[in-house]
Amino acid sequence: MTAQAQETSHVPAGERPLRRDAERNRQRILAAAAQVFTERGLDATLDEVARAAGVGVGTVYRRFPDKEALVTALFRERIDNLVTVAEDACAAADPWQAFVSYLEHAAAAMAGDTGLRQLMMFGTYDRDQVCYARDRMGPVISRLVQRAQASGDLRGDFEATDVKMIAFMLASLAEYAGAVSPDVWRRYLALLIDGLRPSRGAASPLPVPAPTVRQLGELMRGQQR
Amino acid sequence: MTAQAQETSHVPAGERPLRRDAERNRQRILAAAAQVFTERGLDATLDEVARAAGVGVGTVYRRFPDKEALVTALFRERIDNLVTVAEDACAAADPWQAFVSYLEHAAAAMAGDTGLRQLMMFGTYDRDQVCYARDRMGPVISRLVQRAQASGDLRGDFEATDVKMIAFMLASLAEYAGAVSPDVWRRYLALLIDGLRPSRGAASPLPVPAPTVRQLGELMRGQQR
DNA sequence: ACAAACCGGAGGAACCACCTCCGTTAGGGG
DNA sequence: CCCCTAACGGAGGTGGTTCCTCCGGTTTGT
Numbered sequence: 001m002t003a004q005a006q007e008t009s010h011v012p013a014g015e016r017p018l019r020r021d022a023e024r025n026r027q028r029i030l031a032a033a034a035q036v037f038t039e040r041g042l043d044a045t046l047d048e049v050a051r052a053a054g055v056g057v058g059t060v061y062r063r064f065p066d067k068e069a070l071v072t073a074l075f076r077e078r079i080d081n082l083v084t085v086a087e088d089a090c091a092a093a094d095p096w097q098a099f100v101s102y103l104e105h106a107a108a109a110m111a112g113d114t115g116l117r118q119l120m121m122f123g124t125y126d127r128d129q130v131c132y133a134r135d136r137m138g139p140v141i142s143r144l145v146q147r148a149q150a151s152g153d154l155r156g157d158f159e160a161t162d163v164k165m166i167a168f169m170l171a172s173l174a175e176y177a178g179a180v181s182p183d184v185w186r187r188y189l190a191l192l193i194d195g196l197r198p199s200r201g202a203a204s205p206l207p208v209p210a211p212t213v214r215q216l217g218e219l220m221r222g223q224q225r
Numbered sequence: 226m227t228a229q230a231q232e233t234s235h236v237p238a239g240e241r242p243l244r245r246d247a248e249r250n251r252q253r254i255l256a257a258a259a260q261v262f263t264e265r266g267l268d269a270t271l272d273e274v275a276r277a278a279g280v281g282v283g284t285v286y287r288r289f290p291d292k293e294a295l296v297t298a299l300f301r302e303r304i305d306n307l308v309t310v311a312e313d314a315c316a317a318a319d320p321w322q323a324f325v326s327y328l329e330h331a332a333a334a335m336a337g338d339t340g341l342r343q344l345m346m347f348g349t350y351d352r353d354q355v356c357y358a359r360d361r362m363g364p365v366i367s368r369l370v371q372r373a374q375a376s377g378d379l380r381g382d383f384e385a386t387d388v389k390m391i392a393f394m395l396a397s398l399a400e401y402a403g404a405v406s407p408d409v410w411r412r413y414l415a416l417l418i419d420g421l422r423p424s425r426g427a428a429s430p431l432p433v434p435a436p437t438v439r440q441l442g443e444l445m446r447g448q449q450r
Numbered sequence: 451a452c453a454a455a456c457c458g459g460a461g462g463a464a465c466c467a468c469c470t471c472c473g474t475t476a477g478g479g480g
Numbered sequence: 481c482c483c484c485t486a487a488c489g490g491a492g493g494t495g496g497t498t499c500c501t502c503c504g505g506t507t508t509g510t
Contacts, residue, residue: 195420
């Protein structure tokens with residue numbers, strides 16, 4: 001789905017470059033892993049990645065010592081990106097818009113990427129990187145919250161830690177309902193946001209229709225588990 | 226935690242009653258299973274149940290043909306109970322109170338019972354029973370929603386299917402955060418509910434404090450996975 | 451054309467959950 | 481009180497999964 005131009009071919013200066021076929025396969029593996037992990041999550045086997053890359057498992061393990069190394073290589077950038085999203089939102093002029101836009105972007109990032117979601121929510125793999133990112137985001141989020149409260153747009157009893165809890169709820173929902181209706185989470189974010197005002201007039205319009213009864217049924221049936 | 230008086234000792238009329246030790250163990254198993262499944266969820270092994278009951282695995286399997294049978298025996302009543310909760314809520318005079326009270330009771334039931342949560346959210350074990358319950362709750366929930374909308378207390382773009390999605394979100398949160406702060410879900414339910422009014426004045430007070438930064442850290446560290 | 455680098459994927463090792471089997475224990479009718 | 485039998489415990493079989501290794505064969509590039 002995400003066809004990023006993987007710019008990971010830099011040779012660690014001093015080591016022989018990979019043979020042409022090896023480098024080609026390396027790229028295929030990274031691309032396949034990106035797709036498989038974002039779509040099916042970190043539970044996906046390296047065998048699956050190999051199959052998706054049109055390559056043998058051995059080839060994957062020759063390039064990346066183990067699963068964690070591959071995951072780390074893939075997600076470093078995306079995790080950093082979460083911090084950037086927070087900082088960018090902070091830059092917006094309107095405090096309330098800044099706050100809302102951050103919630104939306106953060107949730108969207110998690111909702112569209114099962115692997116990233118698992119990385120942030122549970123500490124599977126690469127915990128240090130994740131902790132570092134969280135530490136960097138903390139202050140930024142606090143500022144977003146304080147500004148929105150100072151301008152009187154955000155209820156006073158809201159706290160910075162609530163942001164992560166909300167992100168978690170929406171991410172869970174996205175994981176559960178994603179197969180049937182990838183965007184429903186936006187509907188419930190909208191409801192929540194209406195709950196975050198100190199007071200308000202008319203309800204804001206909901207961006208996504210409610211799931212149908214049929215969809216609800218598919219959901220439970222689909223989850224096998 | 227829940228020390229229900231298990232009234233499951235009725236002899237199926239025509240079969241010899243169990244020997245005294247056998248009956249005692251049967252009760253121990255049911256009690257232990259109730260505790261283990263509500264606390265740790267349906268992933269718990271029957272070996273765990275046996276250990277908690279102070280009994281060998283063989284004894285468990287002699288009384289219940291397999292894991293599913295035990296789960297079914299245990300949760301039938303609790304699932305039925307969910308329907309009753311909906312019907313009871315329906316009986317309240319104030320439509321908005323009825324609606325809110327249902328949301329709260331349903332979420333509370335799931336939040337306090339990992340096994341029930343998994344049963345309702347994913348179709349593990351006993352799907353028929355669950356589907357039957359869902360079918361019975363459907364109309365009741367619709368009525369709750371319609372009444373609350375007719376009285377002008379609930380925003381018009383809310384739909385009956387939203388109830389289950391919200392229950393799911395809160396249940397996920399409860400599962401994630403339950404170890405650290407079993408009641409946080411109430412905070413977010415309160416936020417959501419404030420978002421469900423067509424319009425409103427001051428925000429209603431939040432029933433639970435936000436998690437502390439420390440708690441948030443524990444959460445991620447605790448989830449191992 | 452030859453050596454070094456690389457490939458594929460069968461399969462080993464470790465793990466886990468469910469369940470079975472059988473030598474041993476203990477209830478309770480006679 | 482004795483003995484038959486129901487019931488017990490828990491070691492271990494079975495099947496399934498995931499991570500990773502190994503080696504006979506292939507490709508590359510000099």
